[in-house]
Amino acid sequence: MSQKQTVQINSAVADHGPSDRVEQVKARFLTYTPEVCPERARLITESYKETEALPMHLRRAKALEKVLAGMSIFIEDDELIVGNQCSKPRSTPIFPEFSCQWLEDELDRLAKRQADVFLISEETKAILRDEVFPYWAGKTNQEYATSLMTPEALDAQGAGVFTVGNYYFNGVGHISVDYKKVLEKGLEGIVAEADAAKASLDCADPEDMKKRQFLDAVIISNKAVIAFANRFADEAERLAAGADAARKAELLEVARICRKVPAQPAEGLQEALQSFWFVQLVIQIESNGHSISPMRMDQYLYPYYAADKENLGAEKVQELMDLLWIKMAGINKVRDENSTQAFGGYPMFQNIIVGGVDRHGEDATNELSLVMMQATANTALYAPSLSVRIHEGTPTLFWKKAAEVARLGLGMPAWYNDRVIVPALLSRGLSLEDARDYGIIGCVEPQVGGKTEGWHDAAFFSMSKVLELALNNGYDPMGKAQLGPQTGSVEDFKTFDDVVAAYQKQMEYFVKLLCHSDNAVDLAHAKNVPLPFLSGMVEDCIGRGKSVQEGGAIYNFTGPQGVGVANVGDSLAAIKKFCFDEQVVSLPELKAAMDKDFEGAEELRQMLVNRAPKYGNDDDYADEVAVMATDIYCAEVEKYRNPRKGIFQPGLYPVSANVPLGSVVAATPDGRKCGQPLADGVSPQGGFDVSGPTATVCSVAKLDHTVASNGTLLNQKFSPDSLAGEDGLQKLIAVTDTFFKRGGFHVQYNVVSRKVLEDAQANPDNYRGLVVRVAGYSAFFTVLDKSIQNDIISRTEQVA
Amino acid sequence: MNWTDKLYDFDALQKPDWEPKGLVFDVQRFAIHDGGGIRTNVFFKGCPLNCLWCQNPESIRWRQDISFVEQHCIQCRKCIAVCPVSAIKTDSCEERVTGIDKEKCILCGACFKTCYAGAINIIGRWLSVEDLVAMVNRDRDFYVASGGGITFSGGEPTGQPKFLLAALQAMQGLGLHTAVETCLHVPWEQLEPLLSHVDLLLTDIKHMDPERHGALTGVSNELILENFRNIAGLGIPVRVRIPLITGLNDDVANLQATADLIASCKNVQGVDVLPYNRLGISKCHQLGCDYALADVAPPSTESVEATADLFRSVADDVTVGGM
Ligand code: SF4
């Protein structure tokens, strides 16, 4: 029986642009340059020195307590939602307990590197060098994890077959806590729960003795967060004393709220948002794992909104939401230089998802769903990530709002398909109600919030490198070493099936090493960096007396990503067609040309590029091969289990790891040259999608998105003119709807910007599929005369 | 079946002996400005007009053409080796391939087959109705979801009436919305049998004055206007497209006369103002021909808007750029 009451949705609530206050706060935000803040590093090092005799759970809790009590706090002008991550907005704390060798090595380059620059003062460098690094040498989680890995696994990582760098060097993150519980019960409620669990323990039972340590840690850390909120109340009162009457009233209200939440249950929207924000913030001070995803905010905030909306009015609601969005954009993290290639643009992946069905299968859209989409339009920042869920009953006003925001060219919202994701999660053992309640972690990974430790970004795995090894008898032509088993040389392959068999054997070998490496990192986190504050908000950690890192969550997974679907598909399709079906070139000849990076064989390369079938053009020949190659990867991954008693589940998305992973793959049979990036997610290789978006969508829908339950990613580019007007919105909706009816998982749209066109002008080979569409005319952009291209570029500037 | 398959299907270059067959130069999926919704647009080869501003110059001749895209040429010289009539042009020191001598070329296709870089293309493939059905079936869901369908344009689709009729019947058999874009310079006997299979006609009014029309397009507009009025009499839905060419047909008198014509025809559902763009230039170069309007600038935004406003007085649905 449905328990949902039909609520009338007034779409006009989300028609409000940014208020003056929001404009000001955003303008100020944009003036900040990311910087390294030494406070957390210094405080946690001091704390660790003080607690060496204690069990790790207590050390973690006491460290958090010390950081929250000792770090600088501030409230900026015009702010209504308060709480900062470190001493300046957009700056980053340091988390030396996870890893710090790379930071020590790269300290002087942080401000000079290509991507994701962080300023760092000489004082900060001195603090880190004198007080922090010396203590942590030999004690970090990374070093422990390394000690658990076999030499073969380390070699495979070194050669770029896969990388587990994300969790190896950092916290895990990639979680959504039970925000609803926090709002309803407050942190005092969680403390009470932990107290009750403690009371039922048997003090002589050795297992229970461990549980007690964990529960004590939960209590200490929650109380520390309550004290942290009270510091903001004090600060607001201090500022109020010197403020004008209007601001004084605001600050006193902020102070009242910070004394109340997150300690106690929230009432009204501002209290709920503030309570949410403290929790969201401290999770990202406790650990530097990214992708702390708020998920279904339109659902759990709705009661607070509904109770308060008449009182606040729609404009005020929008303003509060916009301010929270800017707060979320201020969270930051410094990564090592290599990782900035895979994660460029300061991303924190705090993913908010709106719409979809509720736990009973009814449409869950409400007015807040629309207000949240509008907040993304109003703030127009790269964060937080906004996603939408689509199901059969998604109302038209929701579709339209989402399409309008997509058209702005922010790359948001990302669209998700309930029809595929709910069954995919069911197949992974979730209950039907939990599956319906899914949200998205980070980029594209679905899970149910508040009870899952999904380890979604466990690794990036280069399917392309595996094919390369299969064509080289296990020898790595880039690293010049035997890396994999000997599975036959190209001279031995008599049929296409022989090639596939070698690929399959290499895949078996390297997926095993991948899962071994992931499990090594997993075990290290459980031992060295349990997170008691986070764990208190994830079911059933308190009940089991275990942190999420030790398997306290209800659902546990590990999700490594396969990268290079299109490259492997296109490469195998070219081999099949030219070396076996048509026999125009032998496999050894092809390989010899690849070994020379097609030097002196440009004709052959052009044949591979232009005459071989390509994945992404709705060409069954190429698509079937891509599907087969991908299934081999997925089936291998599914065989393994993690230390938290969960299964491995494959995903197919790269974030931007396709760039670094491509840099260590030699020339490939699809005509790609040595070191070029691999294809993005399940998208076709750039420049090979010459048949337009409907063909791409048909191709991508042929992959089994249900098996790739850790997420797949499709990026689609549209020129602004194709999305203009009411008709343009309908087209965007039609493409999405059709893709989803055909079994697509995720899609996101980028509006082709002036920048993209300029890049296409400079690098035409990557953009062969970019079409200029005007009435009665079709042409590929890259073959137009330069002056005409310039015309189009200048026109694009006017539209966008 | 997919148009990309056809592109390198060398059999499709040879004139087949089956019927009905259509000579087409492109099939564009996700066409979005040619009749509403998401459509597949089939571009027919051959056109009775020769408009100065033509943006698809490869459409004009009733037979195949050959084109050369210099950016794609890797100068492998294989085309020179295979050409039976020495039609490949090189620069004065015979070092670089620069194009194709159309006078000499016999369109044998040998260079195209050997040019892996895709620099040489034979424009025009023979298409069967079955292939077309297979292609549109791929995108059917998109048409349904967006209110789209199939558009036949070109070139002049009615110039290949047998194939067009069979194709229209097949599309209607699939329940798809059909649009035909025609210049209307066709004998009525050739046009009329097609009309009952067309859900929407897209037609250009290029100039109201017969002489000016002749100067701009190579033919007078008498037959065109007569057909236009006949169609109005039959009540077939029409969208009128106005190519707006700076200095050639954008004077108020001409635009007003066009608007008066539209006002007198109840079947006109909407007007699309299509501002002149210079997209034809590149294609002309690739075909090795000269572009007549090289010095004409696209109309200003103000003039486009003023024109759209003028037509808003006679039609409800006026777009700039098509729908
Ligand atoms: S075959 Fe093609 S790429 Fe080679 S020279 Fe001729 S036109 Fe250029």
Ligand code: SF4
């Ligand atoms: S089509 Fe034949 S005749 Fe014409 S240029 Fe090519 S090879 Fe020569």
